[in-house]
Amino acid sequence: MSNPHSHCVILNGESRSFPESHPLLDATVADGDILVLAGADAGESFAGLADTARYSVVLIELGSECLGVHTGESRGEEGSNVLGFARFRLGDAKPSDLVEIVRQPQTAQTAVEAARALFEAHGLKTAVCGDFPGRIVDRLVRPYYNAALNRLDAKLATAADMDLTLKLGLGYPEGPVELLERTGLAAHHDTTKVLHDALGDPAYAPARRAQVAKARQLKGR
Numbered sequence: 001m002s003n004p005h006s007h008c009v010i011l012n013g014e015s016r017s018f019p020e021s022h023p024l025l026d027a028t029v030a031d032g033d034i035l036v037l038a039g040a041d042a043g044e045s046f047a048g049l050a051d052t053a054r055y056s057v058v059l060i061e062l063g064s065e066c067l068g069v070h071t072g073e074s075r076g077e078e079g080s081n082v083l084g085f086a087r088f089r090l091g092d093a094k095p096s097d098l099v100e101i102v103r104q105p106q107t108a109q110t111a112v113e114a115a116r117a118l119f120e121a122h123g124l125k126t127a128v129c130g131d132f133p134g135r136i137v138d139r140l141v142r143p144y145y146n147a148a149l150n151r152l153d154a155k156l157a158t159a160a161d162m163d164l165t166l167k168l169g170l171g172y173p174e175g176p177v178e179l180l181e182r183t184g185l186a187a188h189h190d191t192t193k194v195l196h197d198a199l200g201d202p203a204y205a206p207a208r209r210a211q212v213a214k215a216r217q218l219k220g221r
Helices: 042-047 109-121 137-153 159-170 176-183 185-199 208-218
Strands: 003-011 032-038 057-061 082-087 098-102 125-129
Touching (some): 032 109, 057 109, 137 159
């Protein structure tokens, strides 16, 4: 019998959301009411579950894939007590405090609220979205980063001047070019390529400088 208002974490592979110790991981119990499947192979852990009904909520850490890859889909009526989640993280930077929770059309609202309560009880912020590639943040910011890299190639301004203009003009703490260089242009390439492949929108096509960075990474440079 699981304990209400408690959670169990199963870690399978390296987790991008929780790469190091965190209060949510530290508070895990063996018979928690909520099951958190974390790590790069969280989907495999889910596939191996004998019974999801014993938990009030099952949370699967997602990479770039949709939740439906793990749960299946049916006529736009899918949804259960299983949700996806990903803590937003840019490239090699530390994860942010934002957790994007992924729901399906028929996901119970009680399951959504329980997931939000779990993450927020451990110091994180939550946003809920539908089951789409890139979720919320990547869908919004990746075209902006691509545009900055493309304008740099077009010689609109130097990287330093573009970064400075956006920081002073819009109050950003960090300009787009310096942010991508700090967190990894190759990682930006990987994310945008997945979005472009899935959505076909040219705004997500990896910018040339991201393609170069990825090629250099593959060559070990």
